[in-house]
Amino acid sequence: MTLESRISSVIERLRQLGENSDTQRVYAQIEFANSLVELHPNYAQEWRRLIEEAVSLVEMADGSNLPETINRFEEILSPIGEVAKQYVVHCVGHAHIDMDWSWPWVETAAICHDTFTTVNKLMDEYPGFKYSQSQISIYQLLEKYYPELFNAVKRRVREGRWEVVAGAWVECDKNLSSGESLCRHILYSKRWLREHMGLDYDTVRIDWQCDTFGHAHTVPAILSDGGINRYYHCRTGPEKWLLRWKSPDGSSVIRFLDKQWYGGHVTLKVAEHLIDFARETGLKELLFVYGVGDHGGGPTRLDLETIIRMDSWPIYPRFRFSTTDEFFSVVESFRDKIPEYNGELNTIFEGCYTSQSKAKIVNRLGETLLSEAEIASVVAASAVGFEYPDDRLRSAWERVLFNQFHDILGGSSEHEAMEEAVARFREAEAEAGAVMTRALRGIAAAVDTLSVSPNTSTVGGGYSLGYGAGDVPNSGVISTFSFGEKDVEPVMVFNPLPFPRSEVVEAKIWGRDWQADRIAFADEFGHLVLGQVIGRSCYGDQEAVSVIFPAKDVPAVGYKTFFAYSADPAPSPSDEVRMSVGLDDTRIIENEHLRVEVDTKSGAIKSITDSEGRDYVP
Secondary structure (H helix, E strand, C coil): CCHHHHHHHHHHHHHHHCCCHHHHHHHHHHHHHHHHHHHCHHHHHHHHHHHHHHHHHHHHCCHHHHHHHHHHHHHHCHHHHHHHCCCEEEEEECCCECCCCCCCHHHHHHHHHHHHHHHHHHHHHCCCCCEEECCHHHHHHHHHHCHHHHHHHHHHHHHCCEEECCCCCCCECECCCCHHHHHHHHHHHHHHHHHHHCCCCCCCCEEEECCCCCECCCHHHHHHHCCCCEEEECCCCCCCCEEEEECCCCCEEEEEECCCCCCECCCCHHHHHHHHHHHHHCCCEEEEEEEECEECCECCHHHHHHHHHHHCCCCCCEEEECCHHHHHHHHHCCHHHCCEEECCECCCCHHHHCCCHHHHHHHHHHHHHHHHHHHHHHHHHHHHCCCCCHHHHHHHHHHHHHCCEHHHHCCCCCHHHHHHHHHHHHHHHHHHHHHHHHHHHHHHHHCCCCCCCCCCCCCCECCCCCCCCCCCCCCCCCCCCCCCECCCEEEEEEECCCCCEEEEEEEEEECCCCCHHHEEEEECCCCEEECEEEEEEEECCEEEEEEEEEEEEECCCEEEEEEEEECCCCCCCCCCCEEEECHHHCEEEECCCEEEEECCCCCCEEEEEECCCCECCC
């Protein structure tokens, strides 16, 4: 019978005696000692002889004298034990907490309270125990709802026993979140830790994304620029424990793929993973994350007792209460030997990129609106001394960043959580709308419209003042409220992008009895264009007309003022676009490229013909 067969037979016999600490101690050490033979071929012959002797001893033993057998067994294998203790398992306690998945927010708060109460109590009982926790939103929750517990956490951080691994506001979706948002996750996380926990900006160097469903190729570049050079995750990408994950710009982070998964209890399986890790990387120290997760919970007393017990076994690895920083600090000294990977780490659960489309819509709207609100505030601060609303914008961004939690933005949360996410966005949307209204109307109030506007010599006095109160268009957050100018309607067009633009824009004009074919728009230089009415509406007896017109040459990150008025006589249409009446009361619109014929009775397009005579309507 081969040695491997004898080992298997002995293990089976020990298990039949009962799964207890003594039987586990024997067969776990036999398996680990035998695994080390492969990793240390120079000692193979001698170690196999020792293992055979130890196996023979166990084969002859019975359950009644097992403790005595263990002493002799470990004495025989002691030369292997000297090498076994060179291998280290960094045991990192953690609780994965889904911020908004299958339960309401009140339950998330309770999860955090109960989990960290347990952690704090275990730290009292086990002086060597250490713990690591991600997600700034968790710490913010503690400070808001459970201040006494938050103070206890800060004390543990000062003791060096609670490691903050919150490099992002939440464990967020890395494909659907914009690059700007990913930068904000880092910025706001580091800033919050500095302001609320007194931690230096470079304290947290890891992005903990254990459950995220995919990772864009550009992530290492964003992390590196934000002072983060370590990455922990469990899903997708090459099945390699360690990689130097590289972005297109050449930036890289050390990425650890946890094949053991991010939560659970401490078992003998860890030693098998350590051997696999050593075989693949050549390193002798493995990161092992343990603790009940998803719905929180964290490490248990049984986990800690198991770690202490296995660490005492002489022919077994060292099991240390540790942190991710201790593990990565070891790994970084071998950085040049870690394989490089230049690509994305994708994908799993591909349906997440299409499900719960409303979550995707409000996320992109939130990102866009807040960026525009910031730009408007900066312009208004420069132009009219507007006080930059830092606190309001930050709180709004925090809501948007929270909604990028991988189950929310990924669309895998249940209905109640998705409803809460939309409500959270509405708060951010209202904040952005209020900031933009104050900033842009502050600029508008300072614009000297009287000296450059046509057909008027007074400001105000119109009967439309107050019309359109709260009328917010679907495409924006600023109402179409009328200030009641008498003869003209000033329209300020704001361009938040960093380059000049010429676009067709829409304006809503209240309380004007103007003929549709006479509505014109002039800029401050007197350049005149004809508007096109696209709709009419009313609220009570307040009537409005929606008009589009070409707003040309609006400066980068700036604004341009136009004036709508009733032109008499009506201005001629631009030569660029010609309109005429065809047969059977059809309308024809044409330029040098296309000729479009529209049936006025149905609104249907009858033909679209290009300059070469091709008709694109069957």
